[in-house]
Amino acid sequence: MFYWLTELAGTIPGINVFRYITFRTGGAMVTGALFVFMFGPWIIDQLRLAQGKGQPIRADGPPTHLVTKKGTPTMGGLMILSGLIVSTLLWANLRNAYVWIVLLVTLGFGFVGFYDDYLKVSKQTDKGFSGRSRLAVEGLIALIACTCIVWFGRDASVTAVSIPFIKEFLLNIGWFYVMFGMFIIVGAGNAVN
Numbered sequence: 001m002f003y004w005l006t007e008l009a010g011t012i013p014g015i016n017v018f019r020y021i022t023f024r025t026g027g028a029m030v031t032g033a034l035f036v037f038m039f040g041p042w043i044i045d046q047l048r049l050a051q052g053k054g055q056p057i058r059a060d061g062p063p064t065h066l067v068t069k070k071g072t073p074t075m076g077g078l079m080i081l082s083g084l085i086v087s088t089l090l091w092a093n094l095r096n097a098y099v100w101i102v103l104l105v106t107l108g109f110g111f112v113g114f115y116d117d118y119l120k121v122s123k124q125t126d127k128g129f130s131g132r133s134r135l136a137v138e139g140l141i142a143l144i145a146c147t148c149i150v151w152f153g154r155d156a157s158v159t160a161v162s163i164p165f166i167k168e169f170l171l172n173i174g175w176f177y178v179m180f181g182m183f184i185i186v187g188a189g190n191a192v193n
Contacts, residue, residue: 002027002091028091032083040079047075074117081110097152101145108141109189138186146181 002018017023084106092099116128150159159177160170173180 024091028087031090032087035086036079036083039082043079043082044076047078074121075114077110077113077117081107098149101148101152105141105145105185109138112137112141113193135186135190138189139182142182142185143178145185146178149181150175150177 002024085103088099088103094100112129112134116134119128153159156172157170159174160172161177161180163169163171
């Protein structure tokens with residue numbers, strides 16, 4: 001929504017700040033945070049009502065979780081994803097295919113997490129989506145995304161990887177980029193979970 005203001009940047013004074021990605025990034029961060037702060041308490045209340053007892057706690061976890069985490073509603077990622085979606089749709093260049101690829105990967109991984117939490121709450125067990133199934137679905141999402149990145153790439157540098165601390169050296173790995181990218185996406189997604 002705000003990205004179109006970059007086209008008016010030369011004609012209306014003060015609008016030229018919308019051309020800078022740093023300004024739009026700051027605007028997106030503020031928008032996402034405000035969205036979560038405004039609607040977060042309502043979302044948490046609705047999740048508490050819908051889930052009742054909350055997510056079951058693993059018996060092999062820390063003993064304090066059995067007391068402090070009991071009854072905490074799960075699926076809080078819905079708040080974060082909703083803030084991210086709103087800020088992306090308002091501030092990003094929606095004509096850029098890479099924006100859509102990243103947004104769809106994020107939504108796909110979010111759906112996997114949602115499904116895992118849904119299974120835990122609906123079955124009242126600490127066992128959700130199996131690890132192998134989860135990795136298979138995430139791998140498929142990453143495969144599609146990396147293939148699209150190569151497909152929409154405008155030049156050969158799309159499949160190039162930079163080596164840290166070696167300035168201006170790019171290693172072009174060709175279609176192996178798809179497998180490398182899959183590993184990075186799935187690995188990073190699970191490392192921060």
